[in-house]
Structures are given as structure tokens and as C-alpha cells.
Amino acid sequence: MDALELGATLYVPGTRTDLFDIVAGRRHPGLRSAVICLEDSIRPADVPLALTNLASLLQRLGEEPATVPVFIRPRDERMLGHMLGFPGIEAIQGFVVPKATAESLPPYLRALASDTHLLMPTLETREAFDPAELGRVREQLLAIKERVLCIRIGGNDLLHTIGARRSAIRTAYEGPLGGTIAALVTAFAPFGFALSAPVFEHFDSPDLLLEEVERDIEHGLLTKTAIHPCQIDVIQSAYRVGASELAEAREILGNDRGVFALNGSMCEPATHGRWAESVVKRASIYGVRPEVVAAAG
Incomplete structure (x- = not known):
């Protein structure tokens, strides 16, 4: 699986009673991935209920496979070890x-040492602001790079560490997280890791969400956490590629010149090739957006 296929990853509290309908694609058409959360989205008192729901879901998935890739967010490494013993856990x-930090990752990795599940570590603690700590995390993840589907940016938790909440009228890039998102991208993307953009919590502002997703794309963040079903189409529609953008990407990949001009811009396959490959892949997954032609006169 490629991280680009995740699209808008819907976070679902494990206490919900319709987990199977969600992962079977019945509740939210177009959903491409889901995370069943047993951590911050549920109260400690509700953990037993969530674990019971999860066990029931896994049993059901043994009879009817999910159509949506399913991931589980445990509370800690002990809960992860407990889950790994659930019948049907191989269905996720x-x-x-x-x-995830350099201190907390090793117990998780030990628990998963003989396992083959994919991992999505979330950077959401104060260590994410420390370049040296990020370097330690990166070294640990490079050792298991083939299993790391993507690295998730936990925007709300990062804001919590500084006692802030994101604005309802500006994107994350205009607030205190802007520089941090860029720093996380530059710390991990050059080493081949995909990253997921942080959640946009104000789900009644689709225009602002679209603006933020466009900024995500500029940063190379091509999957995003969703906390409400109404966000799914907004996010995934933004991943569609413009026809002219796709034509330019194909020209870059198919051109044997060192540098050439196209549509008023310099195109250099040696430096634009990775971007072009991403555009072509996005188009194959999410489709091509129709070009808007201005009326004459």
C-alpha cells in the first residue's frame, strides 16, 4: 500500500457501534482509510467497551473483509500487545x-518485532519541536522503513503542548504550527518517508479546509486526518490533478533534455522528477480536475 492511497483518513472512536458499516464502505462512500481510535478520542472508563467492539469487528471481518483499509490506534504498547492476541487481528x-518519541517507540517496535502490520507513528509531543529528538526518531524508523506507511502529524496535540488552539478563520500554516509542519517535512521527507497533514477540526468551514489542503499539497503532504465525514470529499477532491499540471509532469518525465521551458516556467527533470512522479500517481488514484476556461470578452 502507498501512503497516497490513504486519502482522507477518518478517525473513528472505538466506542461506536457501527464500526463494521464504516470499514465496509456502507456509511461513507468514497472513504479510503479509517483509524479506529482507542486513545484520546475515548474516556478511560470506555476502554473495555471499545476493546469489546474491536474484538467483535475483527470477528466480523473474518466473515466479510473490509473494503476500507483499517488501522488501530492503541492507548499504549501494553494495549497493543493485548490486541495482537485478538483472533482476526490479521484482517487490519x-x-x-x-x-511517538525516541523513548516511546522501542517498546512498540519490540511488541511488533515478529509482526507484519504497517505502522503510522504520530509526532504530537514536545519532542517534535526538537531537531535532535526528531533525528533520533528518524534513525529508529529508518531501521524499519519498509513498514512505515507514513508519519502522522498530530496538530492538536502539538498545539496543546504550547497551550494553544488552532484558529477557526486561518489555516494551520498561518498559525504557530506553520513552521513546525515545514520542519517535520524537511526532517523526514528527504529520507523517503511520507507524512500526513494534521486534522482540520472546524468541520463546518469547507472553504478554509480546501485552502489548507492546497497548502498541504505545497508541502508534499498528500494524505490528511479527517475527523468528520463531511471532510472526506473536500480533501480527496483537492488531490485531483489539473490537466495542465498532469501534462507538464508527463513532459518532465518523458523529456530527455537537461532543462527546457514549458508554459512560462523552467522544467528540469533532474530536480522536478520526483514532483512529476507524484502528480502522475495522484492522477491515477484521484483523477483529473477539469480546467476552468475563462469566457472571451
């Missing part, structure tokens, strides 16, 4: 590692 694609 992987686990989200919450609050």
Missing part, C-alpha cells in the same frame, strides 16, 4: 503509534 492493515 496496521497500527497508529500515538505520541
Whole structure:
């Protein structure tokens, strides 16, 4: 599985009673991936209920496979070890590692040492602001790089560490997270890791969400956490590629010149090739957006 296929990853509290309908694609058409959360989205008192729901879901998936890739977010490594013993756990694609740091990752990795599930570590603690700590995390993840589907950016938790909440009228890039998102991209993307953009919590502002997703794309973040079903189409529609953008990407990939001009811009396959490959892949998954032609006169 490629991280680009995740699209808008819907986070679903494990206490919900319709988990199977969600992962079977019955509740939200177009959903491409889901995380069943047993961490911050549920109260400690509700953990037993969530675990019971999860066990029932896994049993059901043994009879009827999910159509949506399913990931589980445990509360800690002990809960992860407990889950790995559930019958049917092989039916899910992987686990989200919450609050991943250089100190917290090793116990998770030991628990999963003989396992083949994919991992999505989440950077959401104060260590994410420390370049040296990020370097330590990166070295640990490079050792298991083939299992790391993507690295998730936990925007709300990062804001919590500084006692802030994101604005309802500006994108994350205009607030205190802007520089942090860029720093996380530059810390991990050059080493071949995909990253997921943080959640947009104000689900009644689709225009602002679209603006933020466009900024995500500029940063190379091509999958995003969703906390409400109404966000799914907004996010995934933004991943569609413009026809002219796709034509330019194909020209870059198919041209044997060192540098050439196209549509008023310099195109250099040696430096634009990775971008072009991403555009072509996005088009194959999400489709091509129709070009808007201005009326004459």
C-alpha cells in the first residue's frame, strides 16, 4: 500500500457501534482509510467497551473483509500487545503509534518485532519541536522503513503542548504550527518517508479546509486526518490533478533534455522528477480536475 492511497483518513472512536458499516464502505462512500481510535478520542472508563467492539469487528471481518483499509490506534504498547492476541487481528492493515518519541517507540517496535502490520507513528509531543529528538526518531524508523506507511502529524496535540488552539478563520500554516509542519517535512521527507497533514477540526468551514489542503499539497503532504465525514470529499477532491499540471509532469518525465521551458516556467527533470512522479500517481488514484476556461470578452 502507498501512503497516497490513504486519502482522507477518518478517525473513528472505538466506542461506536457501527464500526463494521464504516470499514465496509456502507456509511461513507468514497472513504479510503479509517483509524479506529482507542486513545484520546475515548474516556478511560470506555476502554473495555471499545476493546469489546474491536474484538467483535475483527470477528466480523473474518466473515466479510473490509473494503476500507483499517488501522488501530492503541492507548499504549501494553494495549497493543493485548490486541495482537485478538483472533482476526490479521484482517487490519496496521497500527497508529500515538505520541511517538525516541523513548516511546522501542517498546512498540519490540511488541511488533515478529509482526507484519504497517505502522503510522504520530509526532504530537514536545519532542517534535526538537531537531535532535526528531533525528533520533528518524534513525529508529529508518531501521524499519519498509513498514512505515507514513508519519502522522498530530496538530492538536502539538498545539496543546504550547497551550494553544488552532484558529477557526486561518489555516494551520498561518498559525504557530506553520513552521513546525515545514520542519517535520524537511526532517523526514528527504529520507523517503511520507507524512500526513494534521486534522482540520472546524468541520463546518469547507472553504478554509480546501485552502489548507492546497497548502498541504505545497508541502508534499498528500494524505490528511479527517475527523468528520463531511471532510472526506473536500480533501480527496483537492488531490485531483489539473490537466495542465498532469501534462507538464508527463513532459518532465518523458523529456530527455537537461532543462527546457514549458508554459512560462523552467522544467528540469533532474530536480522536478520526483514532483512529476507524484502528480502522475495522484492522477491515477484521484483523477483529473477539469480546467476552468475563462469566457472571451
